[in-house]
Amino acid sequence: MPTHPRPLSPHLSVYRFTLTMAMSIVHRITGAALYAGTLLLVAWLAAAAWGGAPFEAVQGLFGGWPGRIVLFGYSWALLHHMFGGFRYFVWDRGRGMEAGAREWLSRINLIASLVLTLVAWTVFVWR
């Protein structure tokens, strides 16, 4: 009996946009943003190890307002991706997959990441 090729998911062009679908896409986008942003962390450490002019340059870069905006975005992306990861841990246990529960997990993910980012920046930076 000949097997038929399994259909590939058509991805974005066909499916109705749902909250969990949007969260999954954002999870991937934040992951990619963090991938690029980790360069900032390592640049900071390497500049500290090198000392001198590179270190002053990096500190100045992160101290200025464009650098602060990038760091704010990075910290939100980090928290959102982390809470998204927690959603996956919940699903790994086979819980939270029903119609209402998965939407609530997504809402908690988004709200927690936004609130915690704002709280952290308020408490530690904008005092």
Next chain:
Amino acid sequence: MDKRIIADPRAHYGSGRFDTWTFIVQRLTGACNAAFTGFLAWLVVRLAGAERAEMVSVVAHPLVGLLLCLLLVSVSIHMWIGVREIIEDYVHEPRVNRLSLGLNTFYAAAIAIVGIASVVKLVFWG
């Protein structure tokens, strides 16, 4: 390699064992990263805008240096696997696929190596 081969169940595209390893390691490194996020936040806040001497004294503390190295390894592996999956999903032309996977490995390894070398330098040579 194209979509018809990927979709054909007889082709057994992909490695079953590697995919299982990927699943497990992605969750292990993810949990590790989550546990260390508080540590990372503390470190950044503590050393934001600090003088180099202060950075050396904080990072040179053995616990801080060790945790930072572990974090760098865990983050590198996690992001290596994550971007591998993105490349598998979107890049289908064979040569571009292999190039992208190679660049990904290079970037993840460079992040880990440069990061750990910097921490080691700070710990042992100040």
